[in-house]
Amino acid sequence: MEKIDTSIQKRKKLATGKSANMKKTTVRHTERFALFLVLPAHFMLFFIVVFPLISSIYLSLTTWAPMTGGGVKWYSAYKFWGGLTNYWNIIRDVDFLKSLLRTLIIVGVVVPIEFFVGLGLAFLFLDNFPGKKIYHSILLTPMMIVPAVVGFIFYMLFQSSGPINALLSGVLFRNVNIAWLQGKFSALISIMVADIWEWTPLMFLILLSGLMALPQDQINAAIVLGASRYQRFKRIIFPLMKPVMIIALIIRGLEAVKIFDVVWLMTSGGPGTSTETISVYMYRQGFKYLNWSWVTACGLIVLILVIIISIYALRPIRREEEKAA
């Protein structure tokens, strides 16, 4: 409504031959039809956003929990008005800060590894070799598996009598018997391995489609002119691939922050809280200790962080979009 779009203008031009009255009805029809198209989506978002947002701001300002005061209902939570107490306590809460830091460490380790392995693999796939299609499918399989199932599979693999220890024993020629999921550090490593296994294919897929879209004539010209492999990468491939690389890193990075399923199935955040990510922390606070007002406050803090990060991070996608439009 606020913008008179090009299609309507075109329509007006088309309709100039017809009567003014008819022109008006077609435009109004188009306008109404366009509204009909987007209305259900708006309605759905409205339904799921408005109430939760308001109630979550409301609850986060109280110290209410489902069990406080013998089961006071959520709408009477004002009886436990706390103002900003939750927020103030959360930003000083060691467990919260640790889980946040841990999540960032996981993202910081896992995403670069996935990126470089994916990139290397994508370069390998530029050549032709026998069975390319089959290898392509096999390499993509991990990312299609349900994350909870991935969690269970790696839980099984990382048992002390499981195949990973057996493989290591075979390679190192001595008996390896690590209780992976029971050690603080090794449990974190196991989770990272599972995540890398699952999501490297995504990086590979995105980067491969970026590489395939490169203008081959430019690269061939550079080869003819005698550019070295490194020069070709630095001067041609990298600048052209940069947007794709950024998009791959952002999408994977933002998704990795949410990590829950794999952690939950493998360690449930343990031993102790040593593999607790931000999602696991919030789950435990909300559904083990029933600190609901606390968790809504945490949720809002995380949402604000995500919004700030994604406004910057989603810029490249937005730019692509505007370019297309």
Added chain:
Amino acid sequence: MVQKLYVRILKYALIVILALISFFPVYWTITMAFKPFAEWTSATGKIFWAPNHLTLKNFKDVFPSTTGAFFSPIPESALPPLIHSFVIVVVATIIAMVVGVLAAYGVSRYKKGGQLPFFLLQLRMFPPIAVIIPIMIMWAFLRMIDTWYGMVIIYATVTLPFSTWLMKTFYDDIPRELSEAAVVDGYTDFEAFKKVVLPLAKGGIASTALFVFILNWSDFLIAYIITDKDWATIPVHINKLQTALVGQLYGPKAALALIALIPPVVFGILIQKYLVRGLTFGAIKK
């Protein structure tokens, strides 16, 4: 460019190794699912790289008969969760598709909807756990906790960003002149959409639907919180076995995991071509 032979062999070897790493966990799950007790148990401390005696017993154990005619180590059958998953995921996918197919056309063709696409994108970036408690309160108020429609509404909304964005990329590929010509020929906008655009977007719609199906099928956290006994889905069921006394029953659980991973993997391979588009919100098109 002709590469030296040893370079090519080296590259090929690298691909084979990575493919093996990629496939090994799946292979292990498959073997575990078909191994008899003596081979999958960790009690003996022996590793069986391949099943020596193939058996279907693990699959039978996952679906114990309710009559209790024979002993079963797993107390609850996986059949109801499997049916729940299918019902919830299929209905949610249909709703997300209908809404997304319409909205995407509005956005792509008429630039309608204002900030809708980016709002959807933003929605996708939120960790579900950060918003689930207020949604739970709302669902409790509407009596939608642990119901199929409660799950369907959440799933449809959560995957709406993907259906809308992916459909938008498919519409963008269809020349606008086609629907314009149809309108000039006397079609209304709706008829042009229905009779000209939709048939052309058929392939796109099918791929998007499979993609949304995979995403919905993969959810664990939302189902874990919103459902309880009546409508637990298959990932929730797998988790339930993880924490219960049956914790070490690798064989039957591997059988269940295998069942849960088949639909998304098959669909995923079918729509390989569009996975990048879908997962990058159309920012990268092949």
